[in-house]
Amino acid sequence: SGWRVGVLSVYLPEGALLGGYNLPGDERARFLESMAKTPAERRAAKRAQIRSYAFPGTGICFLPADSPVAKGGAFTPSRPGPRGDWHPDDRLFLLVRMSTRREIGVLSLDEPIDGNRPSADRLGPLRLAQRILDLGASLLSNRVLARDLRRGEEAYRTLVEGAPVGVYRRTEAGRVLSANARLVEIFGYPSAEALLADADFLA
Secondary structure, eight states: OOEEEEEEEEEETTEEEEEEESOOHHHHHHHHHHHHHSOHHHHHHHHHHHHTTBOTTSSEEEEOTTSTTGGGSOSOOOOOOSSSSOOTTOEEEEEEEOTTOOEEEEEEEEEETTOOOOOTTSOHHHHHHHHHHHHHHHHHHHHHHHHHHHHHHHHHHHHHHTOSSOOEEEOTTOOEEEEOHHHHHHHTOSSHHHHHHOTTTTO
8 A cells, every 4th residue: 555544434324334554553442432423414524525625536535734624633643754745634535435326434545655645647546446445335335235125025024924914925917926824824725835836716
């Protein structure tokens, strides 16, 4: 990596995924505590501020030291770079976006090894990092959707199986695809399989 310090913050309905490299333990602990206490609305507002500093057509956001967001005191100042024009209060963020382009977090990068601020004509490695982040977020998005679908199916099965009335599902041609236990009981079949096997059930 071309940066000495990085912090990744991803926010999901069930909680936050937070990590960092070259971040002192006490600072990381304070960061985790701060993020845990920050309401989702404030995090979203902060991302909106950060987004306004994005390079055109990218999720790469550079906040110069004189920007209101960088001066907001939310970030620990970095050490000056060994050379170049990076200011200790400069900030660089890569937005973490799901396949729907919804932003769910940010990767914060600080202290560039070459000491230089990023510019529109020097975004090559950052663009690659952005693509990797987007891919990871898309995979995470698919996992979340699959999990929510499973939960929805489980809730549906629980509702149908516990219903006090008979419930069944059929094709347009009339073939019964599924039936709950109450329907099996009402019509006196020994099992749901027996009911489904009876082609004349709806006759």
